[in-house]
Amino acid sequence: MTDLHQLITDRILEQLEQGVKPWQCPWLRDHSGASLPQNFHTGQHYRGINILLLWLQADIQGYSSNAWLTFKQAKALGAHVRKGEKATLGIFYKPLEKTLEAGDANYPTNASGEPVTVAYPMAKAFYVFNLDQIDGIERPEPPALMPDFAPIEAAEQLLQASGAVIHEGGNRACYIPSYDEIHLPDRQRFQSEANFYATACHELTHWTGHPERLARDFNGRFGEQSYAFEELVAELGSAYLGAELGLNGVLE
8 A cells, every 4th residue: 555655656756847837727628628637438537646646647748638538448449559558557446344353453452352343444456548649439529619709919929039948839838948949839729818818928938037038047957946936937927917918817
C-alpha cells in the first residue's frame, strides 16, 4: 500500500513539475467539454485521485479527449491501441471488511474477546489509454466551438506588438523556454474571449523571462521558491495586463 501511495505521489509531482495545472482549464478539451474523465466503454466518470491523474496526463500529452479505455476494453470494441503508446496509471480502490477473532494479528487491544469486524482499504493499480492513442473506434462528436469569437482589438495589438512566437492549436497552454514559443489551444475552444486573452497574457508574462529579455530563473522545480515566484509573476502579469485591457478572465 505504501509503495502504491508513493507511486501516485511521484507521478503527480513529476507532472506538476512541468507546470500542469489541470484544475484550471478555461477551454473545452473534447466532446465532454471540461467534464470529468470518463470510461468510454462504461460511460462512468472516474473518481477520487483518478480524476487528477488522468487530467494531468491528458494535459501533458495534449490529448483532445477526456475518454479512456483499458487495453481489453479497446480490444472488445474492435479497436486497438497503437504500437508504442504508453498507458496511464489509475487506482482502483474498494473498502473491505474482515472479521477478526481474539488472538488474530491486528485484533484490537481494547476489544472484549468477541469477534470484531474491522474495515480496511484495498487499492491496486490499473492502466488505461486515452482515445487519442486508440485506432479503429468511432469518436464522439467534437465540442461545439465558440462560433463568433470577437477579437479584442487592444489585446490583439498587445500580442502582435510583443514579437512573441505564438502558435494556436492543440490542447495545451504553455510557454516553452527552450524554443522560446507560446502554445495556446484554438481560441474558439475557450469559454469566452476574455479567458483566451487572460491565458495568453499569463503565457506572455512567462515569455518575458527568457534569458534574452528579463532573464528570470526557469530552473525551479515544483515546490521550490523559484518555481512559485515565476508562477506568481505570471499570474500578476496576467492580472495587471487584463486590468489594463479591460478583460474579465480567469485567474489561475
